[in-house]
Amino acid sequence: MSRVLIRGGRVLDPSVDHDGVADVLIDGGLIAAVGRDLPATDCEIVEASGHWVAPGFVDVHTHLREPGQEYKEDLASGGRAAVAGGFTSLACMANTRPVNDDPSVTKYILDRAAKDSPARIHPIAAATRGLKGEVMTEMVALREAGAIGFSDDGEVIMDAAVMRHVLEYSTLVGVPVIVHAEDCGLRCDGVMNEGIVSTRLGLPGNPVEAEEIHIARDIRLARMTGARLHIAHVSAGGSVELIRRAKEEGLQVTAEVTPHHLTLTDEANSGFDTSTKMAPPLRTARDVALVRRALAEGVIDCVATDHAPHAVYEKDVEFTAAPCGVTGLETAFAVVMDLVRCGEISPLELMRRMSTSPVRIFAIPGGTLVVRSPADVVIVDPAGEWVYEPGDGFSKSRNSPWAGHTLTGRVMATFVGGRLVYQARRGVVVQ
Amino acid sequence: MIGQDLLGIEKLDREQIELILETAERMQEIGTRDVKKVPTLRGRTIVNLFFESSTRTQTSFEIAGKRLAADVVNFSTGASSLSKAESLLDTAKTLDAMDPDVVIVRHRVAGVPQRIADELKAPVINAGDGAHEHPTQALLDMLTVRQEKGRIEGLTVAIIGDIAHSRVARSNIYGFTKLGAEVRVAGPPTLLPVGIESLGVKAFTSLREVLDGADVVMALRIQLERLAGALFPSVREYSAVFGLDRAKLRFARPDAIVMHPGPVNRGVELSNELTDHRPSVILDQVRNGVALRMALLYLIAGRPSALHRE
Amino acid sequence: MTNDAPPDPTQTQSRKPASAETFRGESGAVPARPPAEGVIPTDASASERIVLDDLRIRRALMRIAHEIIESTGDQERLYLVAIPNGGVPLGRILAVNLREIGGLEPTLGILDTTLYRDDLASRGIRPRLRLTEMPSSVDDCLVVLVEDVVNTGRTIRAAMDALMDFGRPRSVRVVALVDRGHRELPIKIDYVGKNIPTRPGETVQLRFTGDDESGSMEVVVQAAPPRDVSDGQGGSGKQR
Numbered sequence: 001m002s003r004v005l006i007r008g009g010r011v012l013d014p015s016v017d018h019d020g021v022a023d024v025l026i027d028g029g030l031i032a033a034v035g036r037d038l039p040a041t042d043c044e045i046v047e048a049s050g051h052w053v054a055p056g057f058v059d060v061h062t063h064l065r066e067p068g069q070e071y072k073e074d075l076a077s078g079g080r081a082a083v084a085g086g087f088t089s090l091a092c093m094a095n096t097r098p099v100n101d102d103p104s105v106t107k108y109i110l111d112r113a114a115k116d117s118p119a120r121i122h123p124i125a126a127a128t129r130g131l132k133g134e135v136m137t138e139m140v141a142l143r144e145a146g147a148i149g150f151s152d153d154g155e156v157i158m159d160a161a162v163m164r165h166v167l168e169y170s171t172l173v174g175v176p177v178i179v180h181a182e183d184c185g186l187r188c189d190g191v192m193n194e195g196i197v198s199t200r201l202g203l204p205g206n207p208v209e210a211e212e213i214h215i216a217r218d219i220r221l222a223r224m225t226g227a228r229l230h231i232a233h234v235s236a237g238g239s240v241e242l243i244r245r246a247k248e249e250g251l252q253v254t255a256e257v258t259p260h261h262l263t264l265t266d267e268a269n270s271g272f273d274t275s276t277k278m279a280p281p282l283r284t285a286r287d288v289a290l291v292r293r294a295l296a297e298g299v300i301d302c303v304a305t306d307h308a309p310h311a312v313y314e315k316d317v318e319f320t321a322a323p324c325g326v327t328g329l330e331t332a333f334a335v336v337m338d339l340v341r342c343g344e345i346s347p348l349e350l351m352r353r354m355s356t357s358p359v360r361i362f363a364i365p366g367g368t369l370v371v372r373s374p375a376d377v378v379i380v381d382p383a384g385e386w387v388y389e390p391g392d393g394f395s396k397s398r399n400s401p402w403a404g405h406t407l408t409g410r411v412m413a414t415f416v417g418g419r420l421v422y423q424a425r426r427g428v429v430v431q
Numbered sequence: 432m433i434g435q436d437l438l439g440i441e442k443l444d445r446e447q448i449e450l451i452l453e454t455a456e457r458m459q460e461i462g463t464r465d466v467k468k469v470p471t472l473r474g475r476t477i478v479n480l481f482f483e484s485s486t487r488t489q490t491s492f493e494i495a496g497k498r499l500a501a502d503v504v505n506f507s508t509g510a511s512s513l514s515k516a517e518s519l520l521d522t523a524k525t526l527d528a529m530d531p532d533v534v535i536v537r538h539r540v541a542g543v544p545q546r547i548a549d550e551l552k553a554p555v556i557n558a559g560d561g562a563h564e565h566p567t568q569a570l571l572d573m574l575t576v577r578q579e580k581g582r583i584e585g586l587t588v589a590i591i592g593d594i595a596h597s598r599v600a601r602s603n604i605y606g607f608t609k610l611g612a613e614v615r616v617a618g619p620p621t622l623l624p625v626g627i628e629s630l631g632v633k634a635f636t637s638l639r640e641v642l643d644g645a646d647v648v649m650a651l652r653i654q655l656e657r658l659a660g661a662l663f664p665s666v667r668e669y670s671a672v673f674g675l676d677r678a679k680l681r682f683a684r685p686d687a688i689v690m691h692p693g694p695v696n697r698g699v700e701l702s703n704e705l706t707d708h709r710p711s712v713i714l715d716q717v718r719n720g721v722a723l724r725m726a727l728l729y730l731i732a733g734r735p736s737a738l739h740r741e
Numbered sequence: 742m743t744n745d746a747p748p749d750p751t752q753t754q755s756r757k758p759a760s761a762e763t764f765r766g767e768s769g770a771v772p773a774r775p776p777a778e779g780v781i782p783t784d785a786s787a788s789e790r791i792v793l794d795d796l797r798i799r800r801a802l803m804r805i806a807h808e809i810i811e812s813t814g815d816q817e818r819l820y821l822v823a824i825p826n827g828g829v830p831l832g833r834i835l836a837v838n839l840r841e842i843g844g845l846e847p848t849l850g851i852l853d854t855t856l857y858r859d860d861l862a863s864r865g866i867r868p869r870l871r872l873t874e875m876p877s878s879v880d881d882c883l884v885v886l887v888e889d890v891v892n893t894g895r896t897i898r899a900a901m902d903a904l905m906d907f908g909r910p911r912s913v914r915v916v917a918l919v920d921r922g923h924r925e926l927p928i929k930i931d932y933v934g935k936n937i938p939t940r941p942g943e944t945v946q947l948r949f950t951g952d953d954e955s956g957s958m959e960v961v962v963q964a965a966p967p968r969d970v971s972d973g974q975g976g977s978g979k980q981r
Contacts, residue, residue: 196626200441202541202562202598205625272542316518318540320561433867450869457853457870465878466906469856499856729856730867 003027004418005040009048009379013055014352015368024053026375029418034369048379051412052347055355055367056088056376059329061153061178061232061256061304064090064121067108068097073309073396075109078329079117080394081307083422085329086411088376089359089366090119094126095154101126101137103145110146118421118428120376122148122364127166127177131155136166143173148362151178153232158184160217167218167227176230176254176361179218181239182280186210191320193266193281201269203319206281208236215239219246222253230361231255233306235280237290244299254361256304257291259328259335260401264288268401274315274322275401278308295353296345302358305332309397327400330393333380334409335402340382347382375418384410394428433733436548436555439564440605448573448609454726455574455719461498462722472501475532475732480522480547481507481558482538487693487717488558488567492535495724501532501732519543523550533732536560541598554731562596568692569602571723573610575716576647579688584611589641589683591617591673592651592700593658594634595624599692600651604630617641618673621662638673642682649690650675650700666699676702680710688712788964792937795950795957798918801934802831805916806838808932810845813883818911819847820882824854824900825871827889827947830958831918835887848882850875852907857899880908885932889947890960891917894928919945919960937962 004026011022011034023038024031064078073081075092082090092109094100100109106123113121125147129135131154139150150170157163157179170177187210192198194205215231219242222229231243234257246253260278265285268276276282294300308325315322328335336354339345345353359367366376387406390398414422422428432447440448461467477496479489484507496503523546526534531553536544541561548555559565577583588607594600594616607614608631616627617635627634635641642648655666663669680687689701689711697703705711793801813819819839823832832849839845853871861867886900897915904910918934923941939945943962950957 194625196629199595199624199626200601200630202560202564202596202601204562207625272545313518316520318519318538318546319542320540433865454870457873460873461856464907468906470902471856471861729870733862 002029002418003032003043004046004375004415004420005038005043006046006048006053006377006379007038007040009051009053010347011053011369012348012351013369014348014356015055015370017348018369019346019348021049022053024369024377026377026415026418029375031369031371031373031375031377033371046379046413048412050381052351052380052382053369054351054378054380055369056378056414056416057086057333057354058089058302058358058364058366059087059305059307059332060091060149060230060302060358060362061258062090062092062307062329063095063154063309063325064092064307065309066096066112067105071396072311072314074116075113075121076116077394077396078307078309079113079119079121080428081327081329082117082119083414083416083428084394084411085331086333086378086380086414087329088119088378088414088416089122089364090329091122091124091148091362091364093124093151093153095131099126099129099131100124100147101129101131101142103138103141106142106145106147118416120366120416122146122362124149124151124153124178126150127152127170128157128162133157133159133162136162136169139170139173143175147175148364149176149178149230151180151232153178153180156180156182156184156214160221163218164221164225167221167225167229170227171225174228175363176228178230178232179214180232180279181211181214181218182206183210183214186213189320191277191281192269193283195266195284197266197269201272203269206279208238208283208287211236211280212238212242215242219243219251219253222246223249223251226252228252229254233258233261233280233304234291234294234300235261235283235287237283237287240290240294240299243294247299254302255294255300256302256358257295257300258306259303259332260326262288262292262295262303263335263338264401272319273401274317274319275326275399275403277319277322277324278306278326279324292339292344296339296349298349301361302353303332303336304358305329307395308399309395310399312398315399325399327390327395327397330395331388331400331402331407333411334386334388334407337382337409341408375415377415378411379413381410381412383408384412386410432730434554435731436544436557437566437727437731438545438548438555438557440566440569440602440609441564443566443605443609445609448570448606451570451723451726451730452574452577454730455570455723456578458722458725458729459719461725462718468498468500470500471729472496472499472532472732475501476530477501477503477728477732478526478529478531478534479503479505479507479558480526480534480536481505482536482543483559485537485559488537488720491717491720492558492724495721495728498721498725499728501728504531519546520550523547527551527553533728554733556727556731559598562598562601564602564605565598565692566602567720567724567727568599569606570727571716571720572599572603572649572690572692573606574719574723575690575712576607576688578719579712579715580646583607586612586646587615587644588612588647588649589615589617589645590649590651591638591641591675593622593653594618594627594651595622596654596658597651601630603649604632608632612647615641615645619663619669622658638675638679639682642679642687645683645687647690648675648680648683648687650695652692652694653696653699655696655699670699674699674701675705677704680705686710690716693717789961791959791961792945793919793935793960795959798934798958798960799834801918802834803838803842805932805934806835806842809835809839809885809916810843812931816843816845816847816883818882819845820850820877820879820884820910821847821887822850822852822875822879822884822900822904823887824896825851827918828887831889831916831947832887835916847885848877850877850879852900852903854896854899854903857902859895859899875907878908879904879910881911884910884913885916886913887916889917890919890921890945891915891928891930892921892923892945893925895926897928898926918947921945
């Protein structure tokens with residue numbers, strides 16, 4: 001099946017600002033044509049009327065747990081969860097076991113992904129050895145091995161001098177350094193946002209200032225060094241202001257936000273359900289409103305799930321002991337569609353945040369339906385309702401705040417390199 | 432209320448609190464008898480599931496259960512398979528299989544009684560979860576005040592100490608405000624949690640101001656090990672600024688009573704004199720604790736599935 | 742209201758205790774409010790008949806006082822134990838009568854039997870507890886239980902169990918203003934005000950005719966079951 005015609009969908013291609021009904025012809029793994037009423041000769045036809053056709057989503061922040069913690073997730077299951085969620089490319093973080101701070105680990109991940117994962121996987125390597133925040137990694141070698149960026153995510157580089165040098169050195173390779181911004185001192189033993197809700201629940205709080213202060217620091221260091229700084233999972237309204245000013249100043253600062261920080265507040269912690277425990281924590285309604293607006297305006301560049309699978313028994317403990325993180329690949333589209341439904345962002349712009357922007361930041365292929373580009377395509381039904389049961393999903397883990405919820409916005413089909421890898425009726429199609 | 436969980440005061444309404452207090456007053460009389468036992472809960476099983484040890488609360492529940500002729504089983508960490516490794520779900524299911532009529536849970540971390548209650552058929556009574564709630568303590572505190580003062584409505588209650596980490600403070604705030612008292616809290620700024628006013632209280636950092644006009648003065652225990660040095664500089668300074676003695680108590684109303692959930696750090700929160708003599712009602716609090724817990728067990732214990740008719 | 746049938750929720754719910762004061766009357770005396778529970782909301786649609794008016798009640802209590810004096814030897818050890826709620830005003834009147842007729846000063850105690858009931862396990866609601874005030878020991882006393890209406894006999898059995906936990910009386914006798922006669926246990930009434938035949942579905946209540954509890958009383962038989970005021974407490978499962 002080398003020729004596929006996706007017929008009659010609303011084609012949203014942010015790379016050329018295309019928003020209109022059209023057909024998309026895939027041939028030999030590439031986009032062959034986009035236009036109205038394309039001839040349907042000698043090809044498989046996929047009817048897409050009433051649906052959207054867009055470049056496959058790109059998630060630049062996931063934890064796929066391989067090597068070392070395959071009981072939570074691995075490249076195979078993570079890749080399947082990804083294509084089920086409409087993602088054709090993923091970047092995976094370095095906090096594996098062993099840490100991806102050596103080219104051998106980077107190559108291992110790429111080899112395994114090529115064999116096992118239906119989605120494209122791009123490793124992010126560690127910024128410091130062992131994520132210890134002390135000695136920087138061999139960024140040149142890691143870049144050559146295939147790393148698309150550097151991050152200690154999972155940990156925080158608390159020493160400003162180390163961060164400065166990491167940023168400075170990274171300009172040698174010209175890829176972003178991704179920062180998990182959280183001042184560990186201020187965060188203390190906080191397990192949820194510090195505020196009225198944490199006071200009511202009697203749980204130790206993690207104030208927004210812990211994020212804002214750290215972002216302010218790293219933006220200054222980025223200015224000082226001229227490095228490319230990408231801020232992970234922005235959660236606080238105050239952070240948005242810092243990022244806005246940095247962009248206005250012309251600094252190479254980009255940012256991402258998770259689906260949960262766009263839609264859930266700290267009230268969701270009220271039942272002490274550890275499926276609502278993440279880092280950074282869910283914030284107040286005011287913060288949510290500000291990050292939503294920032295995403296719509298482009299101050300926050302893209303959506304990234306921070307997909308963080310954990311085993312059921314790891315999460316089923318007292319709130320303070322549970323590891324932070326929730327899964328997100330399979331629910332991301334439906335959740336962020338809330339912004340379109342509320343009229344806060346147009347469908348085209350949302351698609352830009354989901355693919356075109358992240359690929360531009362990390363200089364990876366994708367995010368476009370232009371002729372002769374790889375046919376990484378997603379077909380979605382923006383109004384399709386479905387119930388998310390993690391047990392029936394593709395991720396090995398079930399830690400999601402939307403477990404059992406009815407969601408609106410459904411991925412109908414996903415193509416990677418012109419090959420159909422996921423279809424809503426059939427599930428993931430294994431090669 | 433049979434079969435209903437008691438996880439906190441926050442979700443109780445005034446009527447329920449009054450029913451509990453009224454029932455507790457009736458139970459007090461049993462403690463004055465020669466034979467301090469009634470057959471009411473004979474054959475019922477009460478399980479104490481204490482992840483965090485507490486001799487006084489556990490013993491109070493045990494005595495309460497035994498006075499109602501129930502069988503009381505104590506699980507505390509160390510005494511059973513309870514450890515970090517056993518998930519909350521497994522713990523709850525194991526207990527469920529033993530068919531208890533009520534399970535009393537205490538844990539260092541907020542939310543555990545609720546998680547267990549979600550999985551158990553039997554009702555759960557929260558005996559203290561982290562800094563979240565300690566409903567039985569607040570209820571016995573309200574009972575004590577009502578008996579001393581004849582009412583709760585219109586009284587001014589001052590709670591002094593580590594409000595940020597105190598479940599006793601939170602539960603008392605909910606309880607006393609629901610019953611119409613004015614509640615104030617005081618402590619060093621570092622021990623007043625963010626947004627505490629949203630619970631309907633006034634916050635002070637001055638002992639003199641918080642005591643002015645107070646009918647009830649409640650001192651909370653300071654956890655010396657944990658906090659000295661980090662959240663306040665020293666025990667000496669805490670005691671000088673927020674510790675209560677007879678001299679400082681004069682800022683309150685002349686007939687003010689002094690309360691403390693215990694155990695008292697003598698010389699820190701309360702002077703020796705205020706701990707042992709009137710107007711302290713600390714021992715009454717302990718005594719009332721048994722009657723209060725008897726009332727709760729009477730009202731709550733029982734698996735709804737075991738009932739065959741209304 | 743003190744049928745031997747399980748008290749229905751109407752009575753336990755209609756009264757709202759305002760404060761501690763309502764439970765602490767003067768020492769030794771009957772608290773001011775409990776008879777209010779005997780005041781049932783009259784349901785005009787239920788057919789009811791008054792079987793004892795105030796005059797007849799007081800005459801019966803006077804006669805019973807005479808009977809007690811006649812049949813009691815060592816009258817110094819007489820101990821009236823009233824079962825709330827209806828037994829309490831009756832016990833008080835009986836004590837006054839015994840003093841007027843025979844110069845006796847019997848001890849008057851109040852003993853709530855709720856915690857000794859044999860039907861708590863099958864009920865969806867735990868009944869409200871009432872006052873118990875036993876001013877002195879019952880050891881070696883001639884105890885006279887005072888109840889307004891005796892039906893199945895279970896309340897009297899519960900009262901005897903409770904009494905045994907207070908000590909060892911020399912003897913226990915029972916005063917009932919009304920005996921309905923549908924015994925389920927071998928309980929006998931020693932001093933009866935009136936035997937009233939009833940059908941099992943009917944209820945028999947002692948109540949005050951006016952609003953205040955110091956006034957006249959009457960005993961009324963109601964055919965229809967009283968209004969069921971369910972407060973949603975307990976019963977069907979955990980409220981989350």
